[in-house]
Amino acid sequence: MKSKIYLYLFLFVSLICLYLVVSSGNMTKANAETITRLESKVENLKDSLQRSSLKVLDMQYFSLENNDDALAYFEHLNMNNPAAYVADKLLETNAQKGDNPLVPYEGMQNDFKINKIKVLNHKWILTDFSDGKYWGELLIMYELKDDLGVDFTLIDHLLYTQSN
Structure with missing residues (x-):
């Protein structure tokens, strides 16, 4: 067992x-x-x-932050971020009543205002503008002066046609 x-x-x-x-x-x-x-x-x-x-x-290839040659133009100003400074100055132009003075079109739905900004180098800016329904782009030349004033000059522009 x-x-x-x-x-x-x-x-x-x-x-x-x-x-x-x-x-x-x-x-x-x-x-x-x-x-x-x-x-x-x-x-x-x-x-x-x-x-x-x-x-x-x-x-990032076409951006001021990554362009050492373009940044050299701003060394004498002792600025930490010149692209942000220029973008802020450009956005201040939106504060005016009515359309942004740099946009060569009259707003159809609302006033045209600059939305997005890309500082390409020490001379050029590419922007997007819109009135809420219609939109376009601007190529702007700028000059940052020693007194930290900025002059903007419109080089070229386009307004997209809306297709519905």
Whole structure:
């Protein structure tokens, strides 16, 4: 009787060991597949991040902040961020009643005001303007003087036609 109990116990333990070996093999395969899948996702994310970084660098190519030659024109003024200063001065032209004086069009829905500003270098600014329904762009030349005054001169403009 005692020997049969040991035999059944041995068979029971053997079955448990077999189950554990098989299930651990399956878990190992599943974990390996998960690791491979996650590694490929990480590689895709690295590629995507690199493409995004290149796009950002490409978009920043025409900006005053990344143009050391253009920034050299402002060294004597001891300004931390000349692009922000010029953009603020340009936005002050929106404060006038009516259309912005730099926009050569009359607002159709409301007054034309400058919305977005991109300071390209030490001489040019690209802006977007709108009246809420119609919009366009301006190319503006500017001069930052020693007394920190800024003169703006409109170089070119366009108004997009609305197609509905």
